[in-house]
Amino acid sequence: DVKVTQSSRYLVKRTGEKVFLECVQDMDHENMFWYRQDPGLGLRLIYFSYDVKMKEKGDIPEGYSVSREKKERFSLILESASTNQTSMYLCASSLFVAGGAHEQYFGPGTRLTVT
């Protein structure tokens, strides 16, 4: 079974803090993704990575950065947390396929509150 883990289930941070969210997958997947999910707005892609040290911006990258130093680990960084970044953050991974898309497997999510 694919397992995607995230470093925290719940996190409370103060405005202006630098926040690190970690994601690890154990299935040797090439692709990894960071989403945020808010009521009424659905899943929105922040960043994705298709290989070590490679990253692509998603739909809402502003205020975020990512790091992928090892294939199994993908980190999301909030450089200076703001209250509008309070959300559920979901990490996902999938196999790479030329021209298509495999299913994505999600981690349990991190509910981040910025006060």
Add this chain to the structure above:
Amino acid sequence: QKEVEQNSGPLSVPEGAIASLNCTYSDRGSQSFFWYRQYSGKSPELIMFIYSNGDKEDGRFTAQLNKASQYVSLLIRDSQPSDSATYLCAAGAGNMLTFGGGTRLMVKP
């Protein structure tokens, strides 16, 4: 802009009935389609995927795909209260999935 559209619901069905969830997508380049179930406060979990036109059955679940109409559906037979959740449809292309906003299903005992 790639879009996947779902009725947000809630869709309410009695226990034992068939629940029918629908989804349309805009990108004709989409090659794979997925249904995820998401319980409140939890992350999405994959239920089924379908790549070819027609029906695909897995237990109580049947996924249907019509690429000409750009339409995907999920049928849940013998619906149970435990099926009450939000169901997300996703269309895949270029290693990316575009998700719909989800349909909330309520199965009443």
